[in-house]
Amino acid sequence: MTSVLVYGAYGHTGRFVVAELRRRGFEPILSGRDAAKLPGGRPASVDDPASLDRALDGVAAVINCAGPFAATAVPVIEAAARAGVPYVDVAAEIEANLDTFALDIDTVVVPAMAFFGGLGDLLATAAMGDWTAADEIHVAYALSGWRPTAGTLAAGQVSRDRRDGRRVRFADGWLEHRDDALPTLEWTFPAPLGPQPVFGEFSMADVVTIPRHLRVPSVTSYMTVNAAKDLFAGGERDSAESFVVDVVVRSGGEERRAVARGQDIYAVSAPLAVEAVERILSGRTTAKGVASAGEIFDAADFLRALAPHISVELR
Ligand SMILES: NC(=O)c1ccc[n+]([C@@H]2O[C@H](COP(=O)([O-])OP(=O)(O)OC[C@H]3O[C@@H](n4cnc5c(N)ncnc54)[C@H](OP(=O)(O)O)[C@@H]3O)[C@@H](O)[C@H]2O)c1
Structure with missing residues (x-):
């Protein structure tokens, strides 16, 4: 089974992402900074790169749901790059998104992959x-x-x-x-x-x-x-x-x-983020490195795949 690390797994959005991964046949590996909220998971701190490396060991991708992303995005992206795996986050912070877009990273990184x-x-x-x-x-x-x-x-x-x-x-x-x-x-x-x-x-x-x-x-x-x-x-x-x-x-x-x-803008962020991971892992991408959703995916095809969570009409 393909395992995907969810950082911030016990937050409101993280829980939706974990459930969506399970629903699609992935093995979610739960991570976050508080070990007490992660029985059986992999606690890791953004201030401790080695803990992030341990959390990422053997996973195919990471979805970061731990915000504010001003604190979490860059350390988790750098750990994903060290592990050589793609990174997706749900950050809605314009400044954090800009920081991410400014990174020079070869592995796939898709910020703001949410509502x-x-x-x-x-x-x-x-x-x-x-x-x-x-x-x-x-x-x-x-x-x-x-x-x-x-x-x-x-x-x-x-x-x-x-x-x-x-x-x-x-x-x-x-x-x-x-x-x-x-x-x-x-x-x-x-x-x-x-x-x-x-x-x-x-x-x-x-x-x-x-x-x-x-x-x-x-x-x-x-x-x-x-x-x-x-x-x-x-x-x-x-x-x-x-x-x-x-x-x-x-x-x-x-x-x-x-x-x-x-x-429910929080619940629908899960199929958005997990659909992105599924497409990245199966090579259905049109860009490399750091990219936005519209830049790296076939937008119309991606939107069709969101039914029944989100219904889309193109005029
Ligand atoms: N773009 C979108 O449409 C969209 C959709 C959904 C969510 N989001 C964003 O996603 C983030 C999480 O939202 P939420 O609804 O899940 O909030 P939440 O239920 O309050 O959960 C926040 C999570 O982030 C963790 N966290 C915060 N700071 C951290 C840090 N420095 N290191 C490690 N973990 C940290 C928290 O862990 P602790 O409990 O240990 O503090 C918790 O797991 C927010 O920034 C939100 O704006 C965006």
């Missing part, structure tokens, strides 16, 4: 179809609610600290930090949702995954206002939360669209 980052990138890449460049890409998120985990809140805080509390957007071909408030506008989602108030330039990992490989000077994310407000209101996770991700690509007055629908 935020990977999914938008795959949708944008599939929507582009035969276009080689676009004028603008918009990624609009409608979440029926957004009760975050402690890991999400901690990662958001680390990200904000790393950019001195400023926000970030990708416009005119550059990542730009800004001090002004987010614009509020209306985004018309496909029926039955229709027009919804959203925060514009609510930048998610899409602003770094997409421009990495698609020729486009402007990538803008949007988030429904109710979900953005939920994020800071606290409360228990609600797995019934549903989502619509509406991606619009414009080029020379023409428009193409890809829409994804599903439930």
Whole structure:
């Protein structure tokens, strides 16, 4: 049986990833920093490279679910490179994603392989179809609610600290930090949702995954206002939360669209990450080294494989 190390295995997202690996016939090897939460697993600390090397011994790949990734991504990637095995993570921290993309590594490394980052990138890449460049890409998120985990809140805080509390957007071909408030506008989602108030330039990992490989000077994310407000209101996770991700690509007055629908942004991150590992291990990749989802996978084919977890419509 092919074994895959899950770092951060006992976290909320890590548990979904472990279950998805089992469901697909992999042997998940559980790892993380707290030995007490890992009976029978392989405890390892990002401050102790030898412990990571021991954890990675004999595995075929590693999925890192331990965030904030500012602390975990580089040490786990370096250990994966020493072991010569591919690495996938679910990081939604723009700064950590940038650190990862800046690495010079020969083994396959795919950061942000989750709901935020990977999914938008795959949708944008599939929507582009035969276009080689676009004028603008918009990624609009409608979440029926957004009760975050402690890991999400901690990662958001680390990200904000790393950019001195400023926000970030990708416009005119550059990542730009800004001090002004987010614009509020209306985004018309496909029926039955229709027009919804959203925060514009609510930048998610899409602003770094997409421009990495698609020729486009402007990538803008949007988030429904109710979900953005939920994020800071606290409360228990609600797995019934549903989502619509509406991606619009414009080029020379023409428009193409890809829409994804599903439930529970944490749960669906597991099939995204595990599908990526399965494709990397079976050689279904189009790039080497560090790459984003849209860059390294056949985007339309990958999205089709996500059913029934995520349903996708390309227009
Ligand atoms: N891109 C996406 O769409 C997406 C989707 C899901 C999750 N995520 C991200 O994934 C991360 C985890 O989310 P979650 O929902 O699983 O949160 P969670 O339930 O709070 O779990 C966080 C996990 O990370 C571990 N961890 C934190 N700092 C660590 C460190 N320095 N060294 C080793 N382990 C560390 C924690 O271990 P301890 O208990 O020992 O602290 C725990 O296992 C967050 O950053 C979140 O933003 C992103």
